[in-house]
Amino acid sequence: MYKILFLMSDTGGGHRSAAEAISEALYRKYGRETFDIQLVDVYRKMRYPMNIQPEMYPEMVNKTPFLWGLGYYFANLPFIAPIVRRLLYAMNRGRLQQMYEDNPADIIVSVHSVITPPSMYAYLDKKMTIPFLVVVTDLVSTPRFWYEKRAHHTYLPTQRALQRGIKLGLQSHNMSMTGLPVHPRFTDSYQDKQTIRHEHGWSDDLPVVMLVFGGDGMGQLVKTATAINEKRLKCQLVIIAGKNEERRAILEAMDWHQPTHIYGFITDMHIKMRGADILVTKAGPATITEATIAGLPMILSGKIPGQEDGNVWHVVDNQAGVYASHPKQVANVLEKWLADESIWQKYAENSRKIAQPDAVFQIAEGIWEHLHLPAKSGI
Ligand code: UDP
Numbered sequence: 001m002y003k004i005l006f007l008m009s010d011t012g013g014g015h016r017s018a019a020e021a022i023s024e025a026l027y028r029k030y031g032r033e034t035f036d037i038q039l040v041d042v043y044r045k046m047r048y049p050m051n052i053q054p055e056m057y058p059e060m061v062n063k064t065p066f067l068w069g070l071g072y073y074f075a076n077l078p079f080i081a082p083i084v085r086r087l088l089y090a091m092n093r094g095r096l097q098q099m100y101e102d103n104p105a106d107i108i109v110s111v112h113s114v115i116t117p118p119s120m121y122a123y124l125d126k127k128m129t130i131p132f133l134v135v136v137t138d139l140v141s142t143p144r145f146w147y148e149k150r151a152h153h154t155y156l157p158t159q160r161a162l163q164r165g166i167k168l169g170l171q172s173h174n175m176s177m178t179g180l181p182v183h184p185r186f187t188d189s190y191q192d193k194q195t196i197r198h199e200h201g202w203s204d205d206l207p208v209v210m211l212v213f214g215g216d217g218m219g220q221l222v223k224t225a226t227a228i229n230e231k232r233l234k235c236q237l238v239i240i241a242g243k244n245e246e247r248r249a250i251l252e253a254m255d256w257h258q259p260t261h262i263y264g265f266i267t268d269m270h271i272k273m274r275g276a277d278i279l280v281t282k283a284g285p286a287t288i289t290e291a292t293i294a295g296l297p298m299i300l301s302g303k304i305p306g307q308e309d310g311n312v313w314h315v316v317d318n319q320a321g322v323y324a325s326h327p328k329q330v331a332n333v334l335e336k337w338l339a340d341e342s343i344w345q346k347y348a349e350n351s352r353k354i355a356q357p358d359a360v361f362q363i364a365e366g367i368w369e370h371l372h373l374p375a376k377s378g379i
Contacts, residue, residue, distance in 0.1 A: 013215020069305025140310025179356025217244030
């Protein structure tokens with residue numbers, strides 16, 4: 001049995017989604033009984049205030065997005081990033097080394113940017129030789145923390161992310177452009193759209209507009225839903241508030257002018273997306289990539305400053321959707337789309353074209369390969 005240690009954090013929903021997606025691909029390819037998989041939230045292992053990042057992240061992104069963007073920009077500057085890396089490790093040296101003691105593994109896979117360098121320093125100080133792999137889960141504007149020269153291999157979602165790796169000094173033979181990993185259940189066959197709608201109690205006659213604002217229901221979720229509601233459009237809304245119970249309660253108390261279905265955190269995104277026609281979402285990389293597999297056209301309503309900029313370029317450049325920065329603009333675009341189905345059908349077609357459902361299996365194969373390579377020391 002192979003022990004796999006995923007380094008991740010529940011800052012948003014994307015990192016956990018990536019780790020779970022890769023785990024499932026490994027199980028399907030090589031057998032469930034072949035692996036003992038641990039997901040460790042590395043921030044939780046660190047000292048205060050890093051250990052409360054999973055709670056702080058949505059708070060900061062929602063309440064002080066400008067400050068968050070500024071912090072992101074500075075931390076990513078070439079002369080600041082090495083200081084941040086070193087400082088994070090200096091503050092958490094013993095704890096990170098202990099993390100490896102507590103979770104013995106045959107291979108390490110990091111699916112989170114900022115935690116990668118301090119985890120690598122701990123790995124090097126402990127003179128470990130097991131493979132250390134990195135799976136990049138930002139689409140285009142990838143912070144430099146992802147690019148760890150001493151990792152055995154780095155898997156990247158787009159050509160632009162790979163080019164950035166080359167610029168930052170990674171060897172091209174230590175990188176692969178696979179696409180972003182999405183859970184294999186997104187490609188499994190299920191009931192048709194009509195049956196999914198029936199089972200959910202959604203109407204057959206009205207286009208389904210789905211709103212997803214990350215795992216934590218972040219950003220302009222309520223304002224966007226309100227702006228759409230005010231337009232009284234011929235559609236039905238499916239709103240996913242994620243883990244944000246406060247926002248779910250606000251949405252449930254609203255007066256809706258079209259059939260509207262509100263959910264908290266859902267575990268069947270792969271099914272609900274197939275029942276939908278149009279996705280309105282913040283520019284989260286995992287949600288965007290899942291939507292391409294479901295062939296959904298996207299209206300990107302906001303982004304986390306800095307870190308999600310590139311996700312917007314990815315969607316807009318490939319004409320899989322449009323970006324509307326203000327809730328009222330989102331409602332205007334939606335009004336236009338709903339007035340002429342051929343508009344959103346074109347975006348849906350382009351969305352499908354950029355889907356990479358095999359990415360998760362390519363990464364699983366890479367992990368398998370590294371599990372069978374002779375141990376390399378001194379990376
Ligand atoms: N997600 C989910 N259930 C929900 C809301 C979101 O499973 O109720 C998943 C979604 O399918 C995606 C992830 O959470 O896989 C969100 O990741 P993304 O990168 O889009 O945004 P983040 O939350 O990391 O900012």
